[in-house]
Amino acid sequence: MLDYDEEAERYDDLRGGEDRAAAAAEAVLGLLPPGTRDLLDLGCGTGIVSRRLAAGLPGARVTGADRAPGMARRAAARLPGAVVLADGRRLPFPDGRFDAVTGVWLLHLAPSPADARAVVAECVRTLRPGGVYVTTVDKAASHNVGSDIDAVLATRPPSPARDAEALVVRYATEHGLWPAGRARFTGRGQGRSPRRTIADLRRGWFVTLPPGAPRAEEFASRLAALPDQDRPRPDPVFTLRAFRRPPTA
Numbered sequence: 001m002l003d004y005d006e007e008a009e010r011y012d013d014l015r016g017g018e019d020r021a022a023a024a025a026e027a028v029l030g031l032l033p034p035g036t037r038d039l040l041d042l043g044c045g046t047g048i049v050s051r052r053l054a055a056g057l058p059g060a061r062v063t064g065a066d067r068a069p070g071m072a073r074r075a076a077a078r079l080p081g082a083v084v085l086a087d088g089r090r091l092p093f094p095d096g097r098f099d100a101v102t103g104v105w106l107l108h109l110a111p112s113p114a115d116a117r118a119v120v121a122e123c124v125r126t127l128r129p130g131g132v133y134v135t136t137v138d139k140a141a142s143h144n145v146g147s148d149i150d151a152v153l154a155t156r157p158p159s160p161a162r163d164a165e166a167l168v169v170r171y172a173t174e175h176g177l178w179p180a181g182r183a184r185f186t187g188r189g190q191g192r193s194p195r196r197t198i199a200d201l202r203r204g205w206f207v208t209l210p211p212g213a214p215r216a217e218e219f220a221s222r223l224a225a226l227p228d229q230d231r232p233r234p235d236p237v238f239t240l241r242a243f244r245r246p247p248t249a
Contacts, residue, residue, distance in 0.1 A: 003204075009070070009074075017048070017189060018048065019188035019189050020187050020188045020189050020190060021048040021049045021051075021052055022052060022188075023185040023186055023187070023188050024049050024052075024104055024185055024238070025049050025052035025053050025055075025056060026052075026056075026185065027183045027184070027185035027240055028049070028053060028102055028104065028134050028183075028240065029053065029056045029057070030183055031132065031134050031180070031181045031183055031240060031242040032057075032099075032100050032132060032134070033099065033100065033130070033131070033132050033244075035099070036057055036060055036099045036100050036132075037057075037059070037060045037061065037099055038060065038061050038063075038097065038098050038099045038100075039053060039057065039060060039061070039062045039063070039098060039099060039100045039101070039102065040063050040064075040065060040091075040093070040097075040098045040100070040101045040102070040123075040126060041053060041062060041063070041064045041065070041102050041103075041104075042065050042088050042091075042101060042102065042103045042106060042119075042123065043065070043066055043067075043088060043103050043104070043105070043106035043109075044064030044065060044066050044071070044072075044075050044079075044083065045066060045068075045071045045074075045075065045105075046071055046074040046075055046078070047064050047074060047075030047076070047077070047078035047079050047083065048078065049104055050062055050064045050075060050078065050079055050083075051078040051079060053102070054079065061082070062079065062082060063079075063082050063083070063084065063098075064076075064079050064082060064083040064084070065083070065084050065085075065086040065088070065091065066083070066085065066086070067085065067086060067087045067088070069085060072084070072085045088103070088106065088118075088119040088122060088123075089115060089118040089119055089122060090122065091122045091125075091126055093126045094126070095125055095126065096126070096127065096128040096129065096131075097126050097128070098126050098127055098128065098131060099127075099128060099131050099132075100127075100131055100132045100133070100134065101123040101126060101127055101131070101132075101133050101134070102133075102134045102135070103119070103123065103133075103134070103135040103136070104134075104135070104136050104240075105136050105139055105238075106119070106135065106136070106163075107119060107120075107135060107136070107137070107162055107163035107168060108136075108139040108140060108161065108162055108163040109162070110162040110163075112162070113160075113162065113167070115162070116162040116163065116167070116168075116171065117171050117174075120133075120135075120168070120171040120172060120175060121171075121175055123135075124172075124175040124176065124177060124245065127245045128245070129245055129246065129247050129248060130244065130245060130246075130247040131244070131245050132180055132242055132243065132244050132245075133172065133177060133242070133243045133244075133245070134240055134241070134242045134243075135163070135168060135240065135241060136163065136238050136239065136240055136241075137163050137164065137165040137168050137239050137240070137241050138161065138163060138164060138165050138239055139163055139238065140159070140161055141161065142187070142236040142237060142238045142239065143190075143192070143236045144236075145191075145233060145234045145235075145236060147192070147233035147234065148226050148227075148233070149192050149193075149194060149197055149223065149226065149233055152219065152222045152223055152226070153197075153206075153219065156206065156208060156209055156215075156219060157208035157209070157215075158208065159207050159208045165239065165241065168241060169241065172241075172243040173243075176245065176246060177243035177244060177245055178243060178244045178245075178246065179241070179242075179243060179244075180242040180243055180244035181241075181242035182239065182240065182241055182242070183239075183240045183242075184237050184238065184239050184240070185237070185238055185240070186235050186236075186237050186238075187235050187236040187237070187238055188235055189235070190235050190236055191232035191233045191234050191235045191236075192232065192233050193228070193229060193230050193231055193232045193233065194223045194224065194226040194228070194229045194230075195229045195230055196232075197223055198220045198223050198224060201216055201219060201220055201223070202216070202220065
């Protein structure tokens with residue numbers, strides 16, 4: 001697992017920067033209800049998407065929350081006075097506080113199904129009646145674009161998908177939410193090259209291949225044998241699901 005405090009300084013540069021953030025924010029904004037005035041961006045990271053959500057909701061209050069201090073500090077520079085350090089399983093907000101709660105690239109990081117379910121439960125708790133919860137699903141699967149890199153990585157030990165779409169739908173409906181929309185967006189600038197994938201492998205990106213382990217180095221060698229070491233393969237396409245809390249809950 002990556003150390004997101006250590007990742008904070010270079011996080012945006014390694015993940016598509018403003019282009020990717022713009023695509024994500026545009027897709028999220030398209031799923032929000034008219035009149036959204038108070039939004040929580042949970043797992044806001046560096047705030048690069050949060051800032052664009054705020055720009056797309058003139059007059060609204062956008063709050064960012066992240067559990068990694070390094071990430072929260074960077075987000076606070078983009079959303080001054082509107083970022084809190086918080087664990088998504090225990091949010092420091094009252095019931096029904098927000099018109100919308102978003103969680104972009106978050107649930108896949110949950111250590112267990114119980115943790116993922118707890119995050120969804122907290123998002124529901126803090127939603128007002130009629131509010132909308134928006135989250136990405138199937139993040140890991142989105143990175144498989146059918147490239148030669150994916151062919152090499154196909155035999156790595158599997159890891160459970162805490163954000164599998166079917167699971168997220170189940171958690172949301174268990175907590176009384178209704179399906180309210182679906183969208184897709186391109187992770188601009190996130191197309192992998194073999195050399196970049198080797199670097200990610202050696203810094204802990206792939207949780208089932210610990211850096212320095214013999215198996216990890218075996219995959220690094222296979223990736224190093226691919227052609228066009230610095231040519232990015234196609235960008236991933238991510239999926240968002242939206243769920244609405246019943247108006248009379």
